[in-house]
Amino acid sequence: MSAAAQMALAANSRRSRMLEVLRATLLKDLRLEWRSKDAINSMLFFALLVVVVFSFSFDPTAEESRRIAGGLIWVSFLFAAVVALNQTWARELRNQVLDAYRISPAPANALFLAKAIGNFLFVGVLEAIMAPLFMVFYNLRPIGPAWELAVVAALATWALVVNGTFFAAISIRTRSREVMLPLILFPISIPALYAMVSATTAILAGDASPDYWLKLLGVYDVVFTTACLLLFETVLHAE
Amino acid sequence: MSELSQLSAAMANPSATIPQVALSGVSRYFGRFAALRSITASFPAARIYAVVGENGAGKSTLLRILAGLVPASRGTVAWFGADNLSLVRERISYMAHASLLYDELDAMENLRYFAGLYGIREDRVCEDAMRLVGLDAALKRQVGQYSQGMRQRLSLARAILHQPELLLLDEPFSNVDASSAHAMVRLLGQMRDQGRTVLVVTHQPALLAGMADEFVRMAEGRIVARTAGLSEPLPAFPAAHEVMR
Numbered sequence: 001m002s003a004a005a006q007m008a009l010a011a012n013s014r015r016s017r018m019l020e021v022l023r024a025t026l027l028k029d030l031r032l033e034w035r036s037k038d039a040i041n042s043m044l045f046f047a048l049l050v051v052v053v054f055s056f057s058f059d060p061t062a063e064e065s066r067r068i069a070g071g072l073i074w075v076s077f078l079f080a081a082v083v084a085l086n087q088t089w090a091r092e093l094r095n096q097v098l099d100a101y102r103i104s105p106a107p108a109n110a111l112f113l114a115k116a117i118g119n120f121l122f123v124g125v126l127e128a129i130m131a132p133l134f135m136v137f138y139n140l141r142p143i144g145p146a147w148e149l150a151v152v153a154a155l156a157t158w159a160l161v162v163n164g165t166f167f168a169a170i171s172i173r174t175r176s177r178e179v180m181l182p183l184i185l186f187p188i189s190i191p192a193l194y195a196m197v198s199a200t201t202a203i204l205a206g207d208a209s210p211d212y213w214l215k216l217l218g219v220y221d222v223v224f225t226t227a228c229l230l231l232f233e234t235v236l237h238a239e
Numbered sequence: 240m241s242e243l244s245q246l247s248a249a250m251a252n253p254s255a256t257i258p259q260v261a262l263s264g265v266s267r268y269f270g271r272f273a274a275l276r277s278i279t280a281s282f283p284a285a286r287i288y289a290v291v292g293e294n295g296a297g298k299s300t301l302l303r304i305l306a307g308l309v310p311a312s313r314g315t316v317a318w319f320g321a322d323n324l325s326l327v328r329e330r331i332s333y334m335a336h337a338s339l340l341y342d343e344l345d346a347m348e349n350l351r352y353f354a355g356l357y358g359i360r361e362d363r364v365c366e367d368a369m370r371l372v373g374l375d376a377a378l379k380r381q382v383g384q385y386s387q388g389m390r391q392r393l394s395l396a397r398a399i400l401h402q403p404e405l406l407l408l409d410e411p412f413s414n415v416d417a418s419s420a421h422a423m424v425r426l427l428g429q430m431r432d433q434g435r436t437v438l439v440v441t442h443q444p445a446l447l448a449g450m451a452d453e454f455v456r457m458a459e460g461r462i463v464a465r466t467a468g469l470s471e472p473l474p475a476f477p478a479a480h481e482v483m484r
Contacts, residue, residue, distance in 0.1 A: 017358060024355040028344070035343045035381075096337040100397065103306050104356040105328040239309050 014107070021106045025114035032091060033122065039084040043126045046083055050076035051130065055137040065138040070200035073134055074193060077127060078160060082182055084122045085164035088115050089172040101236075108233035112165065116228075119161040127153055143206025152203065152210065155217040156196035162221065163188055166228040169235050192220045258317075259284045259405045259436040260305055265314035266460075267300050274300040276460040277314065284404070287427055287437045289447040289469075292457035298440040299336070301457070302407045305438065306333035318405070329357055332403035336410055338390045339397065342383030346374060346393050349382060350400060357401040368396040373422055387414035395423060399430070406430065406437045412446055424450050444469050 033039055054072055092098040101111055131153075134140060142149060164185055171180035186193075199213035258281035267275040275297045282288055290298050303309040304316060307324040318327045340349045350365035359365075366376040372392040382390060395411055406427075412420040420443070427437050428450045439447060444454060448469050456464040 021356060024352055028352050032341060032343050095340055095342065096335055097339055097341060099308055099333070099335060100339040100353060101356065102308060103328065103331065103333050106356040
């Protein structure tokens, strides 16, 4: 067998190993969450609180709602997501289980991607439950193409969770990690936040195309996913 | 261990002739506190080393450095003759004070997950590991509901799943009843006879008295003695005035 063929074979085996560990870690996290419901309960409670409190605080017209709802929706999802992001690594610290991963030959990126995808699913479930409530409480009806809201949600949620998972991993060894995560995460998420709020508002109000903001979100996702994947191994093995 | 069994172990495992792990001038500082002070030592293969010493002597730090969980502040470590740990990770295992297990999963779910990290897919491997430590693979209880002793045994099962050549065990006998502890010691003896190297940090060295090949005594971050047997009793608690001083 030629050297090139051997290298291709080794790369293939590394890729399949990575997918295998990713799948096992994701299934394990989903099972843990299904049994404990730590993240989903606290996220739902928090997001519900935001919806109810804001709806009591002011009584906007349908027109006003369309203009402010983008900001409201994403602020509530962002804060709720932080709860899930903190939980992600907290359960790996109980009984020092993360050490068992660190000493194994399993690829670090498989762990990172499994965690990010898990958080994406948890926040996605939260959004699916909360979106209809937002519509009802704020009397919202999108004027622009509604299907684009799903695209914004997918891109924006990934932007939140990919950075959130990474920075939560950095902050787990700090003494006040619950405070540390938002302190690091929010500033770096400003471009994505601005894009997701603008895109949502554009679709709800129907007065502008969200294409520019969708492209910005797409680029943000690609750049930060790549950066996180490149740096995660160092973060995982840092002491 | 007899010369004959050492020879058969060396034949079974060609790497037995070079040290499984060697430290050269290894120090570890936590802030200004030196947990390890310039340790130079090598641990040849197919032997059981009992690492003993008082609390704070640096035993656990030594094990964490050997496991690659903590980098040395100074000095170098070589595993199986190489200094790149990422190439030899699957040949090493580590059992810590904490269980390194998920409380919300049952034993088989835990072992299946950790076996997957080493590319092991067969349930039979996990079942065998559980049987070796005296646990029932059919037990469906979540690990959070296990007694401390059962957790320790499951933790050992996790550590031996992938048949490592170098086992680093930190207090494996704590909270384990006497008969289970003796069974664990016998299991370690069998692993040694298969050519594996075992480093056990313990506060119960008497348990290993008939089994360990070497007792490595540590004090104040240094290895102060390496003896074939537990030649001298471990010191009693220091007097109150010494602690105060």
